[in-house]
Amino acid sequence: MSLGLRLFIVFALVHLGFAIWPEVDLAVSRLFHRPTEGFPLAAHPGLGALRYLLWNLTLLAPLVALAGWCIALMLNRQARVLPRVWGFALACFVTGPVLVADTLFKSHWGRARPADVAEFGGMLPFTPPFEMAGNCARNCSFVSGEGAGIAMLAFVIGVLGWHLVPRPLRRRFALGLLVLAVIGGGLRVATGRHFLSDVVFAWFFMGFVVLVLYRAMGMAEARHSLTLVNLRADLGAFRAGLRAMQQRPR
16 A cells, blocks of 8 residues: 555545544644633743744745755756755645645635634634635635644655664654654644644645655655765855856956
C-alpha cells in the first residue's frame, strides 16, 4: 500500500470521526476557555512571542528557498544542489499554505473562529469543519493558516533533511518535527483562534501537497544533492561569481 493511499485512509477515518462527533472541537477548545476571561492564553506574552517566532520561520523558509533557487539557476550546470530541490521547497509553501489553506479554504469556507461562536461568548453559530457557512467573510477558521505553515515547514525540513540525519537519530528527528507542528498548531487552539479540526486537516492537506509535488518533481533522487558539502560549494561559487563581476572594468 502506497504512502499516499495510507494517508488518504487515515484522512477519511479522521474526517468520519469529526463528522460523527463534531462536538470534539468544542470539548477541546473548552479546555482553554474561561467564562469570565474568554481564552486567557491569548494574552500570554510568552506564548505570543513563541507564536511570532514560529510564524516568522514559516515566512523565512520560502525566502531561503527562493534565494537558493535563484543561486542555482545563476550557477547553471555548476550548481551542485539541483535547482528543483529549492524549487520543490518554494512550490510547497506557495501551493500549500498560500493557495490551498488561505485561498481555497480560509477565504471561502466561512467557519467562525472559536472565540466568536456562541458556546464561548460570541455571537456566531458553531459549524463542523467541512460544512460551508456564511459566518465569516475573510480570514476564517477552516483551515488554520499558521498550522498549515508550521506543518509545511516540518514536512519540507523532513523531506530535504532526512538523508542528512544519521540513522540512529532519525526517530528523534521525526519526533522533533512532530513536536514543532504540534506546538505551532496547539498555540492556535489554546488561544481560541482555531478549532482542533482546523489544525488537523491543515496537516493532512499539507501532507497531500508534499506527496504530489515530491513525485511530480522527482524528489526521490534530487533531494540527495542537498548536502553540506554541495551547499558550501554553491555558496562559494556564487561569491566567486560576484567578485568576478565587481572586478570587471566598467
